[in-house]
Amino acid sequence: xxxxxxxxxxxxxxxxxxxxxxxxxxxxDHFDGRRFFNPNGVRTPGMADLLRxxxxxxxxxxxxxxxxPPISPPPTRLGGGELRVTFIGHATTLVQVDGINVLIDPxxxxxxxxxxxxxxxxxxxxxxxxxLPPIDVVLISHDHFDHLDLPTLRRLALEHHPRIVAGLGVxxxxxxxxxxxxxxxxxxQSHRVGDVEVVATPAQHGSRRSVRDENRRLWVxxxxxxxxxxxxxxxxxxxxxxxxxxxxxxxxPRLALLPVGMFRPRWFMCGxxxxxxxxxxxxxxxxxxxxxxxxxxxxxxxxxxxLEPIDELAHALAFEERRRFWVxxxxxxxxxxxxxxxxxxxxx
Numbered sequence: 513x514x515x516x517x518x519x520x521x522x523x524x525x526x527x528x529x530x531x532x533x534x535x536x537x538x539x540x541d542h543f544d545g546r547r548f549f550n551p552n553g554v555r556t557p558g559m560a561d562l563l564r565x566x567x568x569x570x571x572x573x574x575x576x577x578x579x580x581p582p583i584s585p586p587p588t589r590l591g592g593g594e595l596r597v598t599f600i601g602h603a604t605t606l607v608q609v610d611g612i613n614v615l616i617d618p619x620x621x622x623x624x625x626x627x628x629x630x631x632x633x634x635x636x637x638x639x640x641x642x643x644l645p646p647i648d649v650v651l652i653s654h655d656h657f658d659h660l661d662l663p664t665l666r667r668l669a670l671e672h673h674p675r676i677v678a679g680l681g682v683x684x685x686x687x688x689x690x691x692x693x694x695x696x697x698x699x700x701q702s703h704r705v706g707d708v709e710v711v712a713t714p715a716q717h718g719s720r721r722s723v724r725d726e727n728r729r730l731w732v733x734x735x736x737x738x739x740x741x742x743x744x745x746x747x748x749x750x751x752x753x754x755x756x757x758x759x760x761x762x763x764x765p766r767l768a769l770l771p772v773g774m775f776r777p778r779w780f781m782c783g784x785x786x787x788x789x790x791x792x793x794x795x796x797x798x799x800x801x802x803x804x805x806x807x808x809x810x811x812x813x814x815x816x817x818x819l820e821p822i823d824e825l826a827h828a829l830a831f832e833e834r835r836r837f838w839v840x841x842x843x844x845x846x847x848x849x850x851x852x853x854x855x856x857x858x859x860x
Contacts, residue, residue, distance in 0.1 A: 533688050534728020535681030535696070542699065547727040548680075548719070552752060554783040556718035556727070565780045572776070572817025578635040578809075583843035585643035589613070595740050597767060598845035600638045602810035603659055605745070605769055606845070610707045610738040612648040616745055616769070618668060619661040624811065631658075631811050634818065638843025641667065649705050652678035652694075653747030654731035655685060655719045658811055665691050677703055677710050679730030685721075699732065708738035713758055715749035717784050733758075741766035741850055744798065748807070750783045751790040755797045767848045768800035771807030772825050776815040785814075788824035795829075795837050802836045802848050809842065 539545040549555075557565075586598050590608045598606040603617040620641050623630040647668060652660050660682065668674055669691050676686065676694040683696030695703045697712035704710070717731040733747040735758065744758060744765040758765075775787040785807075786794065795803045808821040822839050829837050840846065 533681070533684050534725050535684065535730065537680070540698070542714075543680075543730075548730050549727065550716050550718075550752075550783075552716070554716055554750060554752070556720075556784065557780055561780060565777060569815060570777070571812075571815050572820050574634055574812045574818040576634070578818075580635055580638060580842045583638065583841070583845075585639060586645055586845050588645045593740050593850070595743070595766060595848040595850070596845055597769070597804055597840075597848055598639060599804060599806065599840035599842060601633075601635065601842050603653070603748075603771065603807050604637065605804070605806055606639065606644070607736065607743055607767070607769075608645070609736060609743060610740045612706050612708055613645050614649045614651060614708075614736065615644070615647045615668070615674070616651045616734075617653055617659040617747075618650060618664045619658060620664040620667070621661050624657040624661060631813065633810055634812060635810060635842060638841070644672075647672040647674045649708075649710065650674045650676045651710070651734050651745065652676060652682055652686075653715070653733065653745070654679060654717060655682055655721050655729045656748070657721070658813060659748065660721075662689055662691075675703075675705055677705075677712075677734075679712060679732040681719075681729030685729060696730075697732065698730065706738075708736050711735040711737065713744070714752075714754035715747045716752040716754070717748045717750070735762055735765075737762060743767045743769075744800070745769040746771060746786070746794065748785060751786055751793065755794050759798050764799035764801060766801050766850050768795065768798050768803040769806050770794055770803050772805045773808030773816060773821040774814040775821065781814060788821050789828040791825060792828035792832065792837070795832075795835060800835055801851050802838065805837070805839045 542551050596608040605616045607614040623632045680696045683694035686694045699714045702709050702711040712732040715731050715733045719729045720726045734745045736743040742762045742765045770791045772788045772791045774785050775781050
């Protein structure tokens with residue numbers, strides 16, 4: 513029986529001897545002075561919920577291994593006004609925009625999680641590490657093992673020297689792990705790289721890597737705003753009001769990266785992860801010109817099967833005609849058109 517990342521993140525917290533650091537700072541509407549929380553009251557499942565799920569699993573089908581056909585590596589750089597997205601696998605995505613290369617939640621390890629609870633890949637990354645273009649920026653949405661992979665980040669730091677941008681407390685954690693120079697942002701704070709403003713946006717989720725650090729680090733999404741328009745990455749999140757706020761502040765994104773997997777069972781996952789149907793609603797809420805499905809097809813992390821998120825998304829989009837919602841093959845890259853159909857709204 514395969515083991516889910518949520519099972520790892522909750523169970524290993526009891527067993528882990530790791531002492532992990534977190535954020536310390538003034539209280540806010542989503543931080544009580546020690547731990548972060550979702551302002552709308554949504555909580556991460558407790559141990560009783562975990563045990564209920566663990567002993568009543570209904571796991572969908574996954575192939576043991578998938579050999580994807582080889583795909584040409586992405587270009588080294590793009591010119592002004594151009595935007596390209598390449599889906600590498602799970603949440604790992606390459607965005608090339610306004611002369612910079614942005615790698616999102618990079619995970620290149622063969623397995624994730626502590627050794628006794630590791631979850632193995634079902635396919636190789638869609639772009640080999642050696643075929644990555646120069647990486648200027650790495651975005652880390654939160655500290656869960658399937659999004660923050662220390663071996664990958666150490667290799668990126670050694671070979672590419674990127675600017676790492678993450679939520680509050682993740683920067684401190686990385687520094688404690690020997691990865692220096694990361695920038696930690698609160699919700700709606702920003703950091704500029706070249707011509708692109710990187711903004712941390714709210715998400716509805718949680719964080720944990722050990723028994724001592726539940727919700728000690730902030731979970732975020734990201735907006736990239738520059739001359740080539742707006743790119744939005746939702747991060748891991750449930751469906752909530754922050755999507756409408758992103759739309760209000762930044763206008764319709766030229767590109768939105770929306771998670772569709774790790775959604776079953778709904779009673780356990782609904783507060784933390786979008787279902788494919790909810791991702792279709794977010795696509796409409798944002799009025800996104802183009803959206804891309806992420807968070808599927810690499811790690812067997814919950815009860816949904818390997819292709820179930822994509823099948824469910826196709827059903828949810830059956831009557832959608834206004835905007836594109838792409839499902840890319842692993843390693844597939846596409847140039848993103850720009851309709852400029854909607855004027856941007858001013859934001860604080």
